Amino acid sequence: MSSSLAIGTTVRLRSGYELPLLGLGVGRSDNTKLASLAALNAGYRHIDSARMYGNEAEVGEAVRESGLPRSQIYITSKIQNEEHGYDKTLAAVDDSLKTFGFDYIDFMLIHSAKSDKDTRLATWNALVEAKGAGKVRSIGVSNYGVKHLEEIRQAGLELPDINQIELQPLNQQKEIVEYCRTHGIFVVAYAPLMRARWDIPEILDVAKKHERGHGQHNKTPAQVLVRWSLQGGFAPLPKSADPVRVVGNADVYDFVLSAEDVAAIDSLDRGKEGAITWNPVDVD
Structure with a gap:
C-alpha cells in the first residue's frame, strides 16, 4: 500500500465512519474487477459502485481477492430510481448485500431525486432503518439539489452523510456545495476528469507548469483535475477501466x-451549462 495514500486522506463523516477522499468510480465500467484490483493494490480504499451499474458482484470479488481486510476498504452503492419507496429500498439493500457478498455496505446512497417528495422521504426512511440495523454504516444521496436536501431537513430526519454530485471545473455546483457545507454534508465529486474533455487552455497551462524542468513533478491534466478537487475539499471519483x-x-x-493554479481553474465555472453528465439536480 502506498504510504502517501494512507496518510491524511480521509474525512470523518457525521456517522463517525471515515470516507477516503480518493475513490475509484466504476460506473458501468468494463473490466470492473481488474480496475478495482489495480486500484486497491495502488492504495485506493474506496470503490464507488451502484445497483444500476450491474457490477456489485465484481467489486465484491475484487475486495476478497485483494487480500486486504474488509474493514480497510470502503464500498459505496446506490438505490436505483425504480427502487424508490420504503419496502423496495429495504429489499434493494438486502439484495446488494447478497450480490456484494458483504455483511455490511459502507455507504448507501439514493442515486437521484427522480421520484416525488413522499417517495423520496420513504426511501430515505428505509435507509435510516437499514443503518440502524447495521446493514449500512453511512447513508447519503446523489444528484440531490438544495430543494431535495431541504425536504429531509424540514421533515426532521437525520441529514445525509454524503451528497454525490457532478462536480468539475466547468460545473462547480456552488449553491449545492454551500448548502452541504453549512449542514455538515460531505460532497463527493463524480466526473472529476470531465470525461477527458480537458483540452482547455487554463487546465493545460497548469499541467505544463508541473512538468519536469518547470517544477518537481511531471503531472497530467487528469492528475491536475484530481488534485484541484482534493484541494477544494471534495472527494473525487476518477473513473477508468484501464489499470495503468x-x-x-x-x-x-x-x-x-x-x-494561482486554483484560481485559474476556478474561473472556468459555467454553472449548469457546464454539466457533462446527466446531472439531474433540478428534478421536481
Missing part, C-alpha cells in the same frame, strides 16, 4: 496546486 490510468490518477499526493 487507475494508478496514474492516484499519483496526486506529491505536488500542490498554487493559489
Whole structure:
C-alpha cells in the first residue's frame, strides 16, 4: 500500500465512519474487477459502485481477492430510481448485500431525486432503518439539489452523510456545495476528469507548469483535475477501466496546486451549462 495514500486522506463523516477522499468510480465500467484490483493494490480504499451499474458482484470479488481486510476498504452503492419507496429500498439493500457478498455496505446512497417528495422521504426512511440495523454504516444521496436536501431537513430526519454530485471545473455546483457545507454534508465529486474533455487552455497551462524542468513533478491534466478537487475539499471519483490510468490518477499526493493554479481553474465555472453528465439536480 502506498504510504502517501494512507496518510491524511480521509474525512470523518457525521456517522463517525471515515470516507477516503480518493475513490475509484466504476460506473458501468468494463473490466470492473481488474480496475478495482489495480486500484486497491495502488492504495485506493474506496470503490464507488451502484445497483444500476450491474457490477456489485465484481467489486465484491475484487475486495476478497485483494487480500486486504474488509474493514480497510470502503464500498459505496446506490438505490436505483425504480427502487424508490420504503419496502423496495429495504429489499434493494438486502439484495446488494447478497450480490456484494458483504455483511455490511459502507455507504448507501439514493442515486437521484427522480421520484416525488413522499417517495423520496420513504426511501430515505428505509435507509435510516437499514443503518440502524447495521446493514449500512453511512447513508447519503446523489444528484440531490438544495430543494431535495431541504425536504429531509424540514421533515426532521437525520441529514445525509454524503451528497454525490457532478462536480468539475466547468460545473462547480456552488449553491449545492454551500448548502452541504453549512449542514455538515460531505460532497463527493463524480466526473472529476470531465470525461477527458480537458483540452482547455487554463487546465493545460497548469499541467505544463508541473512538468519536469518547470517544477518537481511531471503531472497530467487528469492528475491536475484530481488534485484541484482534493484541494477544494471534495472527494473525487476518477473513473477508468484501464489499470495503468487507475494508478496514474492516484499519483496526486506529491505536488500542490498554487493559489494561482486554483484560481485559474476556478474561473472556468459555467454553472449548469457546464454539466457533462446527466446531472439531474433540478428534478421536481
